[in-house]
Amino acid sequence: xxxxxxxxxxxxxxxxxxxxxxxxxxxxxxxxNKLNPxxxxxxxxxxxxxxxxxxxxxxxxxxVMQIVRDLAGYSLGRADLMRRAMSKKKLDVMDEERQYFVHxxxxxxxxxxxxxxxRNGIDEKSAHKIFDEMAEFAKYAFNKSHAAAYAVIAYQxxxxxxxxxxxxxxxxxxxxxxxxxxxxxxVEESKKxxxxxxxxxxNKSYAKFSVDTSKDSAIRFGLGSIKxxxxxxxxxxxxxxKQKGEFKSFVDFLERMAGEAVNKKxxxxxxxxxxFAEFEQTRATLLESFEPILDTITNSEKRSISGQIDIFGMxxxxxxxxxxxxxxxxxxxxxxxxxxxxxxxxxxxxxxxMLGIYISGHPLDKLRDxxxxxxxxxxxxxxxxxxxxxxxxxxxxxxxAGIITSVKKKYTRNNTLMAFVTVEDLYGSREIIVFDxxxxxxxxxxxxxxxxxxxxxxxxxxxxxxxxxxxxxxVLNTESGYNERENIPQxxxxxxxxxxxxxxxxxxxxxxxxLSLNITNLPEETKARLRGMIKFFSGDRNNMLLQVVxxxxxxxxxxxxxxxxxxxxxxxxxxxxxxxxL
Numbered sequence: 001x002x003x004x005x006x007x008x009x010x011x012x013x014x015x016x017x018x019x020x021x022x023x024x025x026x027x028x029x030x031x032x033n034k035l036n037p038x039x040x041x042x043x044x045x046x047x048x049x050x051x052x053x054x055x056x057x058x059x060x061x062x063x064v065m066q067i068v069r070d071l072a073g074y075s076l077g078r079a080d081l082m083r084r085a086m087s088k089k090k091l092d093v094m095d096e097e098r099q100y101f102v103h104x105x106x107x108x109x110x111x112x113x114x115x116x117x118x119r120n121g122i123d124e125k126s127a128h129k130i131f132d133e134m135a136e137f138a139k140y141a142f143n144k145s146h147a148a149a150y151a152v153i154a155y156q157x158x159x160x161x162x163x164x165x166x167x168x169x170x171x172x173x174x175x176x177x178x179x180x181x182x183x184x185x186x187v188e189e190s191k192k193x194x195x196x197x198x199x200x201x202x203n204k205s206y207a208k209f210s211v212d213t214s215k216d217s218a219i220r221f222g223l224g225s226i227k228x229x230x231x232x233x234x235x236x237x238x239x240x241x242k243q244k245g246e247f248k249s250f251v252d253f254l255e256r257m258a259g260e261a262v263n264k265k266x267x268x269x270x271x272x273x274x275x276f277a278e279f280e281q282t283r284a285t286l287l288e289s290f291e292p293i294l295d296t297i298t299n300s301e302k303r304s305i306s307g308q309i310d311i312f313g314m315x316x317x318x319x320x321x322x323x324x325x326x327x328x329x330x331x332x333x334x335x336x337x338x339x340x341x342x343x344x345x346x347x348x349x350x351x352x353x354m355l356g357i358y359i360s361g362h363p364l365d366k367l368r369d370x371x372x373x374x375x376x377x378x379x380x381x382x383x384x385x386x387x388x389x390x391x392x393x394x395x396x397x398x399x400x401a402g403i404i405t406s407v408k409k410k411y412t413r414n415n416t417l418m419a420f421v422t423v424e425d426l427y428g429s430r431e432i433i434v435f436d437x438x439x440x441x442x443x444x445x446x447x448x449x450x451x452x453x454x455x456x457x458x459x460x461x462x463x464x465x466x467x468x469x470x471x472x473x474x475v476l477n478t479e480s481g482y483n484e485r486e487n488i489p490q491x492x493x494x495x496x497x498x499x500x501x502x503x504x505x506x507x508x509x510x511x512x513x514x515l516s517l518n519i520t521n522l523p524e525e526t527k528a529r530l531r532g533m534i535k536f537f538s539g540d541r542n543n544m545l546l547q548v549v550x551x552x553x554x555x556x557x558x559x560x561x562x563x564x565x566x567x568x569x570x571x572x573x574x575x576x577x578x579x580x581x582l
Contacts, residue, residue: 003031010053012151017059017142026057026137033057043133044126046071058137060144061087067134071122072101073115086135094135102127165193166211170219173209177225184357184428185380195219199274199351199359200226202253203246207234227354228269232261250279250286251293251334258297267294273354274347283347284339293334349449352405363403363451364426370476371425374453375399379428382458382466394460395561400468401453401476405429407446412436414568421446421470423454433459433469436565442473451476457561469561514545514582515562517574520552530573534560 006012011034018027033040033055040056042048050066051057058064064086065079074082082101085093099105102124104116112119117127160168169190176182187197198204198212200221207224223234240256247253253276254267270276271286281289342350344361351359364371371378377398385393402425409419416436422429432454434442445452456470519527534546534557546560560566571579 004034009148009151009155012155013144013147014054014059016150016154017144017147018057020140020142023057023059023137023140023142026059030055030057030059043130044071044122046120046122047130058133058141060147061141062144064134064137064141067130068101071120071127071130072104072117073120074101078114087141098128098131101131161193165190165195166217166219169193169195170209170211173219174222177208177222184426185383187357187359188380188427190219193217197221197359199277200270200355201278202237202270202275203241203278205275206238207231221355221359223270223275225355226269226273226275227356228265229273230261230266233263233266236261250276250281250290254290254294254297258294264291264294269354272350274351274360281336282339282341283350284342285336288337288339289335293336296334345449362426363449364401367401367451367476368426371401374476375401377458378425379430382430383428385458385460386466390460393458393466395559396458397456398458398468399453399455400430400432401425401451402429404446404448404450404452406448412565412569414572416565416568419446421473423452431465431467432456432473433467434473435469435563437563438470438473442470445473445475514547515560515567515570516547516549516554516580516582517570518549518578518580519574520550522574526573530570533569533573 004011004015006015014030017023018030037055040052042051042056047056047067050063050070054060054063061083065074065076065083068074068079068082069076082097085097100114100116102117104112104119105114106112117130118124122130157168169186173183173186173190176186190197194217196215196218198215198218198220200223202223204212204214205220205223208222209225210220210222212218212220223229223237224231237257240260241247244256247256267290268287271283271290274283276286277283341347345363348358348361348363351357375398377400379402400423402423404421405424406422407419408421409417412418417439418436419434419439421432421434423432424430434446439446453474453476454468454470455472456468459467459469517530519530522530544560544562546557548555548557567579567581
């Protein structure tokens, strides 16, 4: 759209239709002719009334239908049948329709059913060329009515995003509540638009993301998205605020909410999320003090209730009444255990735990330039690859940096250790697959909150999110941009011990080039498991070709990412004598 520079809705409709396989080839021509309509060319002058709105380019299915009607005399119904045949790529039908389009059709009595282009004064050569253009275009063409609906939504969305940024982004964030892959992406987008994302506030937040009217271009995080804070508690807090005004202090909040749906776990989570930051105490002070204060308030209320006279105590003596009735000490003050504020990293860690994302900052914010310089992929790019289903990116060598948020270790069948490590960057998080050799070299740094640089290959599988299979993990040097591993620049690739072992053991026939798997008389169930393994380990990291041998017949199966660990897994499945390096 940037090159198109649309100035009317018709241009947006055309842009929606053109950005598809097939019509996409027409984009440069469309843009060129839009900038200078006098350059528009038509295969035949009769096409100009139909294609002038799109500067001589076929853009919509409706244009195909109009061409066959106006140039060849098709009926509306017959025109639609031809459109379907083209879109379904029915070659036999299209060959027949070509004759009708060019020369027309008559019944047995000689009555003309379809006039055809030649009868209507269009030369045969031009008619064939027009049909070829339609046939090629119609394979992937879009109908204008659908494109118009999308264009209206696109225009409305662009208008709202331009003139109502906070409202639009708040609504977008609310539409992805609970989706921790999308929320960080749109938080980052909000920041790029100049919309500030504010931490949750006990006096200003509602259940969901909302526009904060006290500041220009700001969105307030919702209380309902805080871990351990249910909607019942949020509704109670908001209703109390609505009925009796804002909370004046932390103690005021505890006094007004004691005995309601807001329990200790809920209060602790609100503190950790920073919901009481507007009050005078530090977050560390509140965490240390809230339970004793809440207990004092609760006990005070119990004493007050026990001091009330009920119908069963009306006959008691004056002495008994005096001993039972206990009036709470109204002058009682609550004491806070003053604590220095937590470190910035601890505060961010608490926000991440409670909100699922970082709000007041990000541990990687100060490292943006270093990360950008030393990586070639991030989570946002991987999400784009998934959405566009770019299977061709499978096996691509990548460098990815982020902060470790979890490490799950697992023993394989042959008792070697591997790990699934979740690493978060500025746009979301990804799972990193770490096999035994890589794990052993990086075990000492695979811990939560470590900022790492991962070198490996991209693993793209249908209906699954993109992952990275690591071959080297190092702590990211936040000063020089070099790996903290013998001070070696990051553009150097390392061979794993397993790969080095292959190098040493490959003196026969120089280096092995092919992994051969013999599947003769293999049960179907085992074949299915083998297919899954081949699919998972496919790639060209070490240029190892793969072939399968079935009853003497050799079938090439592309390239495979091979290490000693992977070879052992094939041997375990098939038998050592069935796996051979050639």
